Amino acid sequence: MRRLGIVVPLALLTSLVVASPGHADPGPPKKAVARGTGGAVTSVDPYATRIGLKVLREGGNATDAAIATAAALGVTEPFSSGIGGGGYFVHYSAKTGKVQTIDGRETAPAAMEHDAFINPQTGKPYNFSPQLVTSGVSVGVPGTLATWQRALDRWGTRSLGRSLKPATALARHGFTVDDTFRGQVQQNEKRFKAFTSTRDLYYAGGHAPRVGSTFHNPDLARTYRLIAQRGPKALYRGRLADEIVDAVQDPPTVRHPHLPVPVGSMVARDLRRYRALDQAPTRIGYRGLDVYGMAPSSSGGSTVGEALNILERYDLSSLPKADALHLYLEASALAFADRNAYVGDPSQVDVPLADLLSDDYAAERACQISGGSTMDKPVDAGDVTSYDGVCGDGGSASTNTIENENTQTTNLTVVDKWGNVVEYTLTIEQTGGSGIVVPGRGFLLNNELTDFSAEYDADDPNRIEPLKRPRSSMSPTIVLKDGAPYVAVGSPGGATIITTVLQILVDRLDLGMSLPEAIAAPRATQQNSAEDLAEPAFVRRYGDALEALGHQVETYEDIFTGTHEIGAATGIELRKDGSLVAAAEPKRRGGGSAMVVTPK
Template sequence: MSRPRIRALACAAALALGLGAASAVPASADPRQTEKDPIAQGSGGAVASVDPQASAAGIEILRKGGNAVDAAVATAAALGVTEPYSAGIGGGGYFMYYNAKTGKVSTIDGRETAPAAMPHDAFIDPATGKPYNFTPELVTSGAAVGVPGTLATWQRALDNWGTQDLKKVLHPAIQTASRGFVVDTTFREQTLDNKKRFEAFPDTSELYLPGGDAPKVGSIFKNHDLAATYRLLAKSGPKAFYQGELAQEIADTVTAPPKNADTDLPVPAGFITAKDLADYAVVEQAPTKVEYRGLEVFGMAPSSSGGTTIGESLNILEQFDLSSMQTPSALHHYLEATALAYADRGKFVGDPAFVDVPTRTLTSQLFGAERACALDPARAAVKPVAPGDVENFDGLCPAETGAPVDEQDTENVSTTHLSVVDRWGNMVSYTLTIEQTGGSGMMVPGRGFLLNNELTDFSTVYNPEDPNRIDPGKRPRSSMSPTIVLRDGQPALAIGSPGGSTIITTVLQTLVNRIDLGMDIGQAIAAPRASQRNTAAVTAEPEFITAYGSALEAFGHKLTPAGDSFTPQAEIGAVAAVEVDSHGKLTAAAEPVRRGGGSAMVVKPAK
């Protein structure tokens, strides 16, 4: 796709989305945020997310003197209202923060955990002795629900770096849940896609399928139960979620799923107890860090595989001058680098509390240089490729490699990401999720939020040698990749995306587009995508195949269109980013088209 075509697509999508939303609910009659602008430039602070109401919540906090952390939590809470099938307090995520005063990047691992009573055969149907069908059986079950970490993440972030309390930052989301938001096409389509699953549960179907149908596009959707839950949390804090009545209700929902009598879904029971909730704790840890083309790129350390896999890929690509190549050749290098990094991800990465993850090795320049020896600039390797040797490496080309690893991919695409920068230069990159679109499909009765099905990210069949095997108390491996880039120690870019295991490639390809291929951040996000995760075929968007398919097939790549159970809309990822230039100007950037388009806002728009 040419750069003028990218600009035209972004502008056309922004105009179409804005006019369509405004016609559904006239701005003069109702001040709800409906217009979506994929690019916003200015100063005073910026927010990028998938939803205008959520981005507006963050901007409201910034305008009232809050910092990036305050605004990020406010945006995330609002996404729990307007994007309830992708995020919410029933899930988890990874929070990354750059402190402008100290120059330090910090992270919070708020990933869900397996219950203490989680058995190794939790995903095996006792009636047949075989694994449950992944969809719809396993994804719609109590067995897949992990102990949620989102609310604990919000509180820890506010305690560590925020300037406002939970009550203040929840206010915009409470208002949105009470007053309602305007239903768009994406919300209606996602509801209908999950109709059978939602119909299995009385509270879920009552809220999202009133009268047996999804809410109409242009109608106002309210969630009074969630507003009441947020008010409870604003008053009493996270203890009201992790202890007492609500905690017991969560445990009861998981262990005795409240399903309708006429559903034919089995809905296996899960294992969470009130004690699991009381015992939940986030993990604070150092980020991963690599240097790429003179920039410092910080990522999320395990239990996420995002930081190690993106970092290793960049270290491999550092050995080649992509900017001097024709685009197909640069893309060939990008695809081959990710295949190599994904091989190491599958072999070595899991929850470091249970697995000895060689994080330093995987992100070291020396290891990356040695892995680059396996990248043939003229020809695609036969996939899957073998992992590297993390015990013996010297940056020189090894004589041979080991055997390929068969990795299961059960991560789902329905996640969300937000990026925030404030007036002081503090920066947040935050990815959060409930996994499947609609999570487990189970709503805690009377509480207004869906529970995750995050434990499906574990390997289905237990293998003691698998770093992502099921273990009690363990965090399943994730591909969520909140990323922060510094230039000469100063903030340059906060970026991330949803997309299951394609999150890693989405963030990496956007970075390559921006840093190596000469695109501005809007173009880098809008450009067509492809994802190589050490598989025989490259998953690619139709526009990518049209633009580069023939040239890449000449390298030996096999491209297959996106559009399966993990990428049902034939699109990959949904980036939200904020860039800071060398003069401090802010550019908030989101998708112009994917997932209905995103929402970029700044406190003080440039004239």
């Protein structure tokens, strides 16, 4: 079993400090699992989780706590999230019993051209990393702040200004740097040092922050205060909007950058016209449960939903684990083939969502799966115009594509004492986004437009178009049982988000694992390619048995970070007795943080 992918080596270890030494609140210890009542919060970061929990204890609801947690992640997890990015917000209302969502995905500028990713000197696409991602052309119009305001307007009880106060104090007073934060700065050394504003924030003195030192971001604190005073219009209009546009059109590079840094076409009107969109969720039935997810522009809800519909044809709980995993991988390949062929921004692409989530369609797709051997991959997409649930000929052109979607996003899950639930996935895409800190503002801009296909094809649903939202794999998911919330789960991980959430659901709902066990279990991802890519522990445990069924199981390696980890999930289970089980990663991304209002 060989390793696939290109290792991106960490920068050489340094010992000097960008942040001031000591004196920051060290934060609570990370605890991956918490059980109790009264509400719960789980995220990748203990500072953020603690802030969200304090909101719950003060009487705020799940949306209030989620926005406060997300704002704190913009301080302590700035390389994965922040107001320079976007995301998807899924909400269950205990009052109405409804699941509703907000699409806060970034959009392409109105002037973006079909060949925006093509190097005019060579006529070929820019090298994806670090050249294309480190650019103004990769920056989409941010949607995170609009999402926060829209969520608070619909379901919150607090103002945006009040929700930002804890994160503002955290940015001003500082937090203690851990291995993950320092490592992500070092991974981005070449990119961050290409911009004066980014270098000055993360490489003051020429070196990354030392583990255990205190990192302050006073510029971000001032930016949060400005937004608290003026609301989202502070970012989408006025001076800050102009500064974002300037950073995109004329990136603040050092005198002789080692990277080309292509410039973008965003203008102030692109920011003014941005809206976070209210959207109906996807919904499928699975073994008597209702599974809700994110509809396009995300491909998460449709792809997870289609794969579950395929898997519902099998009694996974009665099978040996390797056989059940075989079916999980095969269903993933079929669903990814359809994702690549049909899913894009529904404002500009006719997405056959009802067909993709049809039980008859899933039954016909499942005909290709054999319990004793693997399919030849990549498999063809199905024919959504003609199906009846009966096995036979079918299929259209092969639709395997190379995914550029980056792995470093973040996810949070919140439940309050009333039973409201929030599952929220947010991102700036690449670890460190575009690499561009808006000068004097303390936050990184995204590189989300690299989620578009690099080369224009009129038949590609994810082709570049002006004002379009690039296809995402973010898959925040809420599962209801008898009409009440049962499990909420989500993860970062680029295109592996889909398979991470799917595998967690299969492990929890079918294979007898607890939610913490399902989140901690070793993972594999299948995205309609010849190989199944898996974490080393998965390869050791199941590789031989799966290869006996014809699988090519290879060790996954993140080409951006050199790690072998897939995803970094959070989730909460609501139990019949009213108690909660909040879970985060025990080890991936340095481990996450789960807390409950009243611990057992």
